[in-house]
Amino acid sequence: MSATTSPPRVQGNLVMAALLTGVAGFVDAHIFVHVTDVFVANQSGNVVLFGIFLGERKWPQVAAHLLAITMFATGVAIGTIIHDRRRAAGQPLRPDLILAAEAVMLAVLIGLRAVDSHARVLEVDALDYPVIFLGALAMGLQTVVIGKVGTVAVATTYESGAVARFGEEAALATRAGATEHRHRHAAVVRVMAVVVGSYALGATLAAAAGAGAAWLLIPLAAVVGCALFARRTLGSQPTEPAPG
Numbered sequence: 001m002s003a004t005t006s007p008p009r010v011q012g013n014l015v016m017a018a019l020l021t022g023v024a025g026f027v028d029a030h031i032f033v034h035v036t037d038v039f040v041a042n043q044s045g046n047v048v049l050f051g052i053f054l055g056e057r058k059w060p061q062v063a064a065h066l067l068a069i070t071m072f073a074t075g076v077a078i079g080t081i082i083h084d085r086r087r088a089a090g091q092p093l094r095p096d097l098i099l100a101a102e103a104v105m106l107a108v109l110i111g112l113r114a115v116d117s118h119a120r121v122l123e124v125d126a127l128d129y130p131v132i133f134l135g136a137l138a139m140g141l142q143t144v145v146i147g148k149v150g151t152v153a154v155a156t157t158y159e160s161g162a163v164a165r166f167g168e169e170a171a172l173a174t175r176a177g178a179t180e181h182r183h184r185h186a187a188v189v190r191v192m193a194v195v196v197g198s199y200a201l202g203a204t205l206a207a208a209a210g211a212g213a214a215w216l217l218i219p220l221a222a223v224v225g226c227a228l229f230a231r232r233t234l235g236s237q238p239t240e241p242a243p244g
Contacts, residue, residue, distance in 0.1 A: 096231035
């Protein structure tokens, strides 16, 4: 593939996809519930909230949501460039390095949360912005780590598409005539259910755990574990271009 075609998708297994999706749900919920009402992974929610706060002329919140959207896109762009350059050079992709970078950002984010341990307030304060910056950049990078589980396209940091795909494939599974077609659609339904469920579970754990910065060691450990696994397996696997 040339560097000018659609970006490559890294293939991963369902367990790793579920872990990373849980990480996104956990970090997203921790920041939204315990820091300020900004999503660092779920950019669909940020776009809506950005519009609401823009209409209400609440400028600190407008800036916070715009920062999250921008840094998430920047993380995706950086990861895509890294993948594309390696593929153009005929080198295997290195999702483990991207996960290592994400882990470093999460570690710094934990340090910031430890410093800024005050109770959540309604207004965005100055120390919230670097947390949003690092969280959204880390989630953007994570987005390019796994693009497929087998033949099923997945995203580990946002779930609107997964929910829609679940509904589509569930409907097709009930209408497919041949048994193999039903099984194919049912397999996609299972993948989408695991991904969406993992995101919700991560958010549930974060909300239940509390505001302490130490709780973020859970997603950090999961990312480090996935990086070690990816170093052994994913970097040497073939990739396919994303649908154009």
